Amino acid sequence: MTHRILTSLTLVGTLLLAAAGPARAQETDTERQAARDVLQKMAALEKSLDVPGIVNKLTAADPGRDAVVARAHELMTTELLALADDITTHPEIGFQEKRSVAALADYLRKHDFTVQVGVAGLDTAFIARYNRNNGAPNLGVIVEYDALRGTKGAFHGDQHSAQGPVGIAAAVAMAEWLTKTHSPGSVTVFGTPGEEMMPPNAKTVMTKAGVFNGMDILVRSHSTSATSRPAPGFGTCCMNIDGVKYTFSGAPAHQLTAWNGRNALEGVIHLFTNVDSVRASIRPEARIEGNITEGGAAPNVVPDRAQADFYIRYPDEVYLRQVTEFVDNAAKAAALSTGTKVKIDHYGQNRDGISVATLSEVGFAYMKKYGATNVLPDPGKPQGYEETGSVSREIPGLGFTSQSSYAPNHTYEMLADATKEVGHHGFTVDAEAMTALLYDFATHPEYREAVHKEFTGIQALFAEYLTDLEKVYKTPNVPDPQ
Ligand SMILES: [Zn+2]
Structure with a gap:
C-alpha cells in the first residue's frame, strides 16, 4: 500500500530551476540569498587555485604515469572485466553481498593485500590494506557491489558490479608502483555494502566507526549514461x-x-x-x-x-x-x-557532500584522455563522491563517472550494457583515469597542498553557509492561547 x-x-520549482542556467547547489531563492557571500568567497578561492593550470601541468607527458595506467588497463582487460561480468551475473542485494565480497577479497589477497571482511558491524563491509604500505600519502579506494531490489529479483541495473574491479585495478597498479619505485605512500580498498539501502547508511556507520580515518584522498567510480564531473562546492544529487x-x-x-x-x-x-x-x-x-x-x-x-x-x-x-x-x-x-x-x-x-575542482577537473581531463564517450561539457551540480555526504564532507575525493551505458540508471538496459562493449569501455576508462589521478596525487606534493587548500576552504564556507541558513529559517512565535 x-x-x-x-x-x-x-x-513548477524544478522546471524553473532547469531553465536557470549552470547547475547550482542552491535550489531556492532563500538558499541563494543566504549563500551569496559564501559563493563569492568560493569563486575567489577557486580563482586563486588556477585549476586550469594544474590540469595542464598534471596531464602533460609523464612516462611514469603512463606505465602505471597501462598496468591498470592490462589488469582490466586480462582479468578484472571478467570479474565484473561474473559479479554482474550473480547479483546480490545490499548487506547480502557475500559471494561478491569473497570474489573481490580473493583477488586482493592474491595481489598482496590483507583483507578484513566484516567491518564496523557490517558483515559485507571490508578493508583491504596493501601489505607493503609505506606511510603517507594515504590513497583510499571505495568500492560497492550491491544489486538493486527488483520485482523479478536482484539485478545490477546500476552496475555496482563493476565498481570493485575498477577500484581494484587502480589500487593494485598503484600499490605495485609504490613498491617498485620505493615511493612513500599507502593503498587501502574499502568495501562499502548496501549503497541502495538504508538502514543502515553503511558509509555513515563506517565513518562513525573511524574506518576512513587517515585517508588523504578517496576515489570511487559509478555507472552513468553521460561522462561528467561536479562543479566545486557542496551539494547532493x-x-x-x-x-x-x-x-x-x-x-x-x-x-x-x-x-x-x-x-x-x-x-x-x-x-x-x-x-x-x-x-x-x-x-x-x-x-x-x-x-x-x-x-x-x-x-x-x-x-x-x-x-x-x-x-x-x-x-x-x-x-x-x-x-x-x-x-x-x-x-x-x-x-x-x-x-x-x-x-x-x-x-x-x-546530506550534502563536498566536491573540489582540483580533483574533479583533473579526473575529468583523464577520462577524456582515455576515451570517455558522451562527454557533458559543463560541470554538473556540486556533490560529494558518495551518496551519504558523511564521508565526502570529511575527506577530499572524486567519483569517476565515464559513460558505461546508453540507458538511464536503475534499468534492465543498463544491466545489459554492463557486459557489453559500452560498459567494458566505460569501466576501463574509469580505472585508467582513477589510476592517473592517484598517481598524480602520490607524486606531486604541491598538488596535494592545492587539494587540501581547496577542500578545507570549501569545508569552512559550507559551515558558514549552514550558519547563515540558521538565521533565515526562524520559526514564528506562537503565543499561549489567552
Ligand atoms: Zn548506485
Whole structure:
C-alpha cells in the first residue's frame, strides 16, 4: 500500500530551476540569498587555485604515469572485466553481498593485500590494506557491489558490479608502483555494502566507526549514461534526506467490537492525513513520501501494530530539521488522537557532500584522455563522491563517472550494457583515469597542498553557509492561547 504526498508547486520549482542556467547547489531563492557571500568567497578561492593550470601541468607527458595506467588497463582487460561480468551475473542485494565480497577479497589477497571482511558491524563491509604500505600519502579506494531490489529479483541495473574491479585495478597498479619505485605512500580498498539501502547508511556507520580515518584522498567510480564531473562546492544529487520509520502499537479486538481494542492502522492513516493538512505551512520544495509497510493481518481483527516508512527531503539540511519535526509531530498527534502509541526511528540520513575542482577537473581531463564517450561539457551540480555526504564532507575525493551505458540508471538496459562493449569501455576508462589521478596525487606534493587548500576552504564556507541558513529559517512565535 502506497500513499504519496506531493505538491504541484514542487514540479513548477524544478522546471524553473532547469531553465536557470549552470547547475547550482542552491535550489531556492532563500538558499541563494543566504549563500551569496559564501559563493563569492568560493569563486575567489577557486580563482586563486588556477585549476586550469594544474590540469595542464598534471596531464602533460609523464612516462611514469603512463606505465602505471597501462598496468591498470592490462589488469582490466586480462582479468578484472571478467570479474565484473561474473559479479554482474550473480547479483546480490545490499548487506547480502557475500559471494561478491569473497570474489573481490580473493583477488586482493592474491595481489598482496590483507583483507578484513566484516567491518564496523557490517558483515559485507571490508578493508583491504596493501601489505607493503609505506606511510603517507594515504590513497583510499571505495568500492560497492550491491544489486538493486527488483520485482523479478536482484539485478545490477546500476552496475555496482563493476565498481570493485575498477577500484581494484587502480589500487593494485598503484600499490605495485609504490613498491617498485620505493615511493612513500599507502593503498587501502574499502568495501562499502548496501549503497541502495538504508538502514543502515553503511558509509555513515563506517565513518562513525573511524574506518576512513587517515585517508588523504578517496576515489570511487559509478555507472552513468553521460561522462561528467561536479562543479566545486557542496551539494547532493537528490536533496538532503531523513529516513524515518513510524511504528504504531494498539490493542487487538474483534472488529465488530473494536472499542475493546485500539487500532494501530488508524494511527498510521492519521499520520498521512495530518501531514497533508499542514502542507501549506511547510516550504513547497519539501518532498515527503511514505508508504505503509505494515497495516494489520486480517480484516476481522483490529490491527495492534502498523508501520509507515518515510523519506523526508529538503534541498538543505537546516530547514529539513523543521520538516522532519512536522512529520514527527504529525505521528505523535496521530497516536494521541487514536489512543495508540508510536515509536519514531530516525534510521538514516543523506546530506550534502563536498566536491573540489582540483580533483574533479583533473579526473575529468583523464577520462577524456582515455576515451570517455558522451562527454557533458559543463560541470554538473556540486556533490560529494558518495551518496551519504558523511564521508565526502570529511575527506577530499572524486567519483569517476565515464559513460558505461546508453540507458538511464536503475534499468534492465543498463544491466545489459554492463557486459557489453559500452560498459567494458566505460569501466576501463574509469580505472585508467582513477589510476592517473592517484598517481598524480602520490607524486606531486604541491598538488596535494592545492587539494587540501581547496577542500578545507570549501569545508569552512559550507559551515558558514549552514550558519547563515540558521538565521533565515526562524520559526514564528506562537503565543499561549489567552
Ligand atoms: Zn548506485
